[in-house]
Amino acid sequence: MPDAMVAASNSQATSGGTTHQVDVAVVGAGFAGLYLLQRLRKDGFTTVALEEADDVGGTWYWNRYPGARCDIQTIDYCYTFDPELESAWKWSEKYATQPEILRYLGFVADRYDLRRDIRFCTKVTAARWDQATERWLLTTDNGAAVSCRYYIMATGCLSSPKPPEIDGVKDFKGEVYFTGRWPHEEVKLAGKRVAVIGSGSSGIQSIPLIAEQAAHLTVFQRTPNFALPAHNGAATADRVALLEGDRAGYREQARWSGAGVPLPKQTVCSWQLSDPERRERFENAWAIGDLIFMSSQLWADQRVDVDGDALVAELFREKIRTIVKDPGIAASLIPYDHPFGAKRPCLDTNYYATFNRPNVTLVNLRQEPIKSIMASGIKTDKRTFDVDVIVFATGFDAMTGAIMAVHPIKGRGGKSLSDIWANGPQTYLGLTVTGFPNLFMITGPGSPSVLSNMVVSIEQHVDWVVDRLIAMRETGFTTLEATETAQHGWARHMADCSTLTLHRLANTWYTGANVPGKAQGVMPYTGGVGPYRSICNEVVSRGMVGFRLTGPNIAEQCNDGEVVRLQPDVRLVLNMLEEMKLAPIESLGAQGARDFVAEFNADRPAGRPVGEVVDGTLPGTDGPLPYRLYRPATPGPHPIVVYFHGGGWVLGDQQSDDPYCRDMCRRSGMIFVSIGYRHAPEHRFPTAAEDGYVATRWISEHAGELGGQPGSVLVAGWSAGGNIAAVICQLARDRGGPHIAGQLLVCPITDCTFDRPSYNDNATGYFLTRSLMYWFWDIYCSPADRIDPRVSPLRGKLAGLPQAFVVTCEFDPLRDEGIAYGDALAAAGVPVEQLKARGHIHSSFTMVDVVITGVSGRVQMAEALRRFAGLPPERKQGDEGVRPARTATPHKIAAAAE
Ligand code: N01
Numbered sequence: 016m017p018d019a020m021v022a023a024s025n026s027q028a029t030s031g032g033t034t035h036q037v038d039v040a041v042v043g044a045g046f047a048g049l050y051l052l053q054r055l056r057k058d059g060f061t062t063v064a065l066e067e068a069d070d071v072g073g074t075w076y077w078n079r080y081p082g083a084r085c086d087i088q089t090i091d092y093c094y095t096f097d098p099e100l101e102s103a104w105k106w107s108e109k110y111a112t113q114p115e116i117l118r119y120l121g122f123v124a125d126r127y128d129l130r131r132d133i134r135f136c137t138k139v140t141a142a143r144w145d146q147a148t149e150r151w152l153l154t155t156d157n158g159a160a161v162s163c164r165y166y167i168m169a170t171g172c173l174s175s176p177k178p179p180e181i182d183g184v185k186d187f188k189g190e191v192y193f194t195g196r197w198p199h200e201e202v203k204l205a206g207k208r209v210a211v212i213g214s215g216s217s218g219i220q221s222i223p224l225i226a227e228q229a230a231h232l233t234v235f236q237r238t239p240n241f242a243l244p245a246h247n248g249a250a251t252a253d254r255v256a257l258l259e260g261d262r263a264g265y266r267e268q269a270r271w272s273g274a275g276v277p278l279p280k281q282t283v284c285s286w287q288l289s290d291p292e293r294r295e296r297f298e299n300a301w302a303i304g305d306l307i308f309m310s311s312q313l314w315a316d317q318r319v320d321v322d323g324d325a326l327v328a329e330l331f332r333e334k335i336r337t338i339v340k341d342p343g344i345a346a347s348l349i350p351y352d353h354p355f356g357a358k359r360p361c362l363d364t365n366y367y368a369t370f371n372r373p374n375v376t377l378v379n380l381r382q383e384p385i386k387s388i389m390a391s392g393i394k395t396d397k398r399t400f401d402v403d404v405i406v407f408a409t410g411f412d413a414m415t416g417a418i419m420a421v422h423p424i425k426g427r428g429g430k431s432l433s434d435i436w437a438n439g440p441q442t443y444l445g446l447t448v449t450g451f452p453n454l455f456m457i458t459g460p461g462s463p464s465v466l467s468n469m470v471v472s473i474e475q476h477v478d479w480v481v482d483r484l485i486a487m488r489e490t491g492f493t494t495l496e497a498t499e500t501a502q503h504g505w506a507r508h509m510a511d512c513s514t515l516t517l518h519r520l521a522n523t524w525y526t527g528a529n530v531p532g533k534a535q536g537v538m539p540y541t542g543g544v545g546p547y548r549s550i551c552n553e554v555v556s557r558g559m560v561g562f563r564l565t566g567p568n569i570a571e572q573c574n575d576g577e578v579v580r581l582q583p584d585v586r587l588v589l590n591m592l593e594e595m596k597l598a599p600i601e602s603l604g605a606q607g608a609r610d611f612v613a614e615f616n617a618d619r620p621a622g623r624p625v626g627e628v629v630d631g632t633l634p635g636t637d638g639p640l641p642y643r644l645y646r647p648a649t650p651g652p653h654p655i656v657v658y659f660h661g662g663g664w665v666l667g668d669q670q671s672d673d674p675y676c677r678d679m680c681r682r683s684g685m686i687f688v689s690i691g692y693r694h695a696p697e698h699r700f701p702t703a704a705e706d707g708y709v710a711t712r713w714i715s716e717h718a719g720e721l722g723g724q725p726g727s728v729l730v731a732g733w734s735a736g737g738n739i740a741a742v743i744c745q746l747a748r749d750r751g752g753p754h755i756a757g758q759l760l761v762c763p764i765t766d767c768t769f770d771r772p773s774y775n776d777n778a779t780g781y782f783l784t785r786s787l788m789y790w791f792w793d794i795y796c797s798p799a800d801r802i803d804p805r806v807s808p809l810r811g812k813l814a815g816l817p818q819a820f821v822v823t824c825e826f827d828p829l830r831d832e833g834i835a836y837g838d839a840l841a842a843a844g845v846p847v848e849q850l851k852a853r854g855h856i857h858s859s860f861t862m863v864d865v866v867i868t869g870v871s872g873r874v875q876m877a878e879a880l881r882r883f884a885g886l887p888p889e890r891k892q893g894d895e896g897v898r899p900a901r902t903a904t905p906h907k908i909a910a911a912a913e
Contacts, residue, residue, distance in 0.1 A: 036061075048073065084113065175413075212385075296313050626649070763829070
C-alpha cells in the first residue's frame with residue numbers, strides 16, 4: 016500500500032494498542048528533530064517525533080546547570096532555513112544562556128506548530144526493520160508502537176550522560192546532581208560545601224557560578240583543559256555588520272566553511288611569523304573570545320602540525336600562569352597531555368580566576384586519584400573531603416551513546432546495530448549504515464557534527480535526507496541502503512582525514528576514550544563542513560554513489576562504489592584547480608607555459624627554513640649551469656643529493672621545486688643541490704640528460720668544497736627530473752662514474768609508450784594530463800629518439816644500477832611506467848623499494864604544505880636516502896601529521912599514530 020494511504024488511514028491512531036502509521040518517525044525534538052518536523056511536514060510526509068522529555072529542546076532541555084550557554088556565537092548558532100524566522104528572533108547576548116536558547120526552540124516549535132506532531136515523555140525502546148513490509152516498527156515506553164517507512168535518529172551527539180565510574184556513589188548521603196540532567200527546580204547551593212567532579216566544558220562553565228554561591232567548592236580535576244575567555248556581552252559588532260550586510264552570503268559562506276562559521280582559511284604558517292607577530296595574533300584571538308576563531312585563525316598549521324599547534328598551547332599556558340596567583344595551582348591547571356584543539360577546548364567566564372578565591376580548592380586527581388565516594392564525601396588516596404553536594408560534570412557517552420540507547424535496533428536479517436558497532440561505529444557519510452535500510456542519523460558518527468557549528472551541520476543533514484526522500488517518492492523507490500563498498504570506503508576516507516588533524520593524538524570523547532571499554536577511534540568527520548557538504552552533493556550528482564535503491568515497480572538501482580578515493584587534501588586542490596578553469600598548459604606555448612608556472616609558483620606557500628640556501632653555477636658543456644644548494648642546519652659535512660626538478664624537460668628551473676628540496680633537506684639531514692639543466696624546445700634531447708650527468712659529475716668532484724661528504728653522491732628527481740636521475744645512474748655506470756650511492760625517483764617518466772592503463776585511467780582530471788605528456792614528449796624528443804635509454808631508461812640495461820626508491824601515485828598517468836621501472840630494476844637484481852601512494856596525484860609530494868597527506872611519503876623518501884648514504888634512521892623536524900604529541904598516558908590511538 017502506498018505510504019500516503021497508510022498514513023491517511025492510520026495516522027490518528029496514537030494510543031492504546033494500535034500501531035501509529037507514518038511515513039517518517041523522528042526520534043528527538045531538539046534542534047535536529049524540530050527542523051526535520053518542519054521540513055517533512057512542508058514536503059508532504061506524515062510524521063511523528065518521539066521525545067523522552069516533556070518539552071522540546073533536546074540538549075538544551077536537559078543541560079540546565081548554572082552557567083550553561085552555547086559556545087558558538089549565537090548569531091551563528093541558530094536556524095537559517097527561514098529568513099523570516101531569523102528576523103523574528105533577536106538574541107540578547109553574544110553567547111546566549113541555556114534558558115534563552117530553550118525559549119528560542121520553544122518559539123520555533125510554536126511558530127511552525129510542531130508540537131502537535133511530537134509525542135512527549137515517550138522513549139523508543141526498540142526498533143526493528145520488517146523486510147516483508149519494508150517498514151520500521153518502533154516500540155515505545157508510552158503509547159502506541161510506530162510503523163514508519165523511514166526512521167530518523169535526531170538524538171544528538173551529547174545526550175547520553177555517562178555513569179561516573181566511581182565506587183560508592185550510592186553511599187553518599189548528600190545531594191547528587193549531573194550537569195547533563197540538571198533539575199528543573201532551583202538548586203540551592205548557598206552555604207553548602209560543594210564538590211564538582213570534571214573539568215570539561217560543563218565543569219568549566221558551572222564552576223565559577225557554583226563558587227559564588229557555595230560556602231566552599233572543591234574541584235576534582237583529572238585532566239586540565241584549555242579554556243578561552245568568552246568576553247560575553249552584546250553580539251560582536253563586526254560580525255553583526257557582516258551578517259546584516261549580506262545575510263544570505265554570510266550563511267552560505269558558513270555552509271562551505273571549515274567549521275560552520277564564516278571565517279577565512281589561513282595561509283600563513285607559524286614558521287613564517289616572528290615571535291611578536293604570533294603573540295599579536297594570539298592576543299587578538301584571546302580578546303575576541305571565540306573558540307573557532309582561536310582554533311583556526313592564528314596560523315595555517317595550528318591544527319595539522321604538532322609544532323605549529325604547540326606554539327598556541329604554550330601561549331595558553333602563559334595566560335594561565337598570569338591569571339592564577341598560586342604557581343602550584345596554576346601548574347595543576349595547565350594542560351600538557353594533549354595538543355590544543357585535539358580535546359574539545361572550552362569557553363569560560365572567570366574560570367581560571369575562580370581558583371584565586373579563598374573558598375575554592377583544586378584537587379589534582381593525577382596526583383591523588385579518587386578512591387571512593389563515602390556517605391560524607393569524597394576520599395582520594397591522600398585525603399578525605401566532607402561535602403554536602405556532589406556535582407558530576409563527567410560528560411557523555413558521546414556520538415554513539417544516544418543512538419545505541421535505543422536497544423536493540425535490528426536491521427536486515429535481524430542484525431543488531433550494537434553488535435555491528437561493537438568495534439566502533441561504521442557508517443556511510445555518518446548518515447546511514449549498511450544493513451539498516453531507510454535508517455538515517457542526523458549528525459551521526461562519521462559526519463562533521465561535533466567538530467562544527469552543530470546547527471549548520473544539522474540543517475545540511477536534514478535537507479540532504481528530506482531531499483532524498485522526495486526524490487525517492489518521485490521515482491518510486493521505497494528503500495535506500497548504503498553498500499558495503501561505500502561504507503568501507505568512507506571508513507578509509509575518515510582515516511585519511513584524521514591523519515590531517517591532531518585529534519588522534521589525545522584521549523577524548525571524540526575518540527571514545529572517556530568511556531571505559533568503548534571502542535576507540537576518531538568518531539567525527541575531521542575533513543571540514545564545506546568539503547563534507549560537497550561530498551554529500553557529489554553522492555547525489557553522481558547517481559547516488561554507494562547506495563542501493565529498490566521499489567515495487569521499478570528496477571533496482573545500485574551505483575556501487577566509493578565516493579572519495581583521493582586523499583582529502585588532494586581532492587581540495589583538484590577542486591580548487593577546477594574552479595580556476597585554467598587553460599590547458601599545452602595550449603600556452605612553451606614560453607606561455609613557463610610564465611604561467613612562474614606565476615603559479617609565486618603564490619605557493621614559501622618553503623621551510625633550512626640551514627643555508629646558496630645559489631651558484633657549475634661548468635656545463637656549453638656554458639655555466641645554475642644550481643641552488645640547500646644545506647641542513649646541522650654541522651656537516653653532509654651527504655649530497657643531486658636533485659632534478661620536474662616540468663617535462665620544458666618547464667621549471669633550479670628554484671621551482673624549492674619547497675620540496677627544503678623539506679627533504681630538513682628531513683634527510685642532507686645537502687640537496689637542485690640543478691638548472693637546460694630545456695626544450697631550445698635544447699632538445701639529449702641535453703637535459705647530458706646536462707644532468709655533467710652536473711652530477713662536477714658536484715661529486717667538488718663535494719668537499721660544497722660542504723658535502725666526498726666519495727659518492729645520491730641522485731633524486733621528480734617527474735622529468737626523475738627520468739633524468741634514472742638516466743644518470745645508467746650513464747654513471749657506463750661512463751666510469753661518478754659513484755652514485757642511491758636513486759630516489761618520484762613519479763618518474765621511464766618509457767615512451769602511452770598504452771599502459773594509467774595513461775587511460777588518469778588521462779584527465781588529476782593535474783598532469785595525458786595530452787600535456789604528449790606535448791612534453793613532442794617538444795623534447797623526436798619519435799626516432801624516444802627508444803634511446805637516455806630518455807626511456809626502462810629500455811636500458813638495468814643490472815648494476817644503484818639501489819633505488821621508486822615513488823608512484825595512484826592517480827597519475829605515469830603510475831604504471833614508474834611501477835614497471837621499479838619491477839624491472841628488481842628483476843635485474845637492483846635493491847629497490849617501491850612506494851605506491853594511494854589516493855595521490857603526480858604533484859602530491861612536491862606540493863609541500865598544501866598536500867599534508869604527502870608528509871608520510873616524504874618521511875619514507877628521506878629514510879631511504881639516509882639508508883642509501885649509510886646514515887642511521889632519524890626523524891627530522893617538520894613531520895607534521897605523523898609525529899605523536901607528548902602524551903602523559905599511553906593510549907591506543909596515540910600509539911597507533913606513532
Ligand atoms: O564533558 P567532558 P562535558 N573521575 O567529557 C572528567 C559539549 N558542551 O559535559 O578528561 C574523574 O568534556 C573528565 O576527565 P578526563 C562540548 O562539546 C558544550 O564537560 O576524562 N573525572 C572531564 O574533565 C563538550 O566538550 C557546552 O580525564 C572524570 C570531565 O569529567 C561536551 O559537551 C557546554 C571521571 C568530563 O568532561 C562534553 O562536555 C557543555 C571520573 N570517573 C558541554 N569521568 C557549550 O558551551 C569523567 N571525568 C555549548
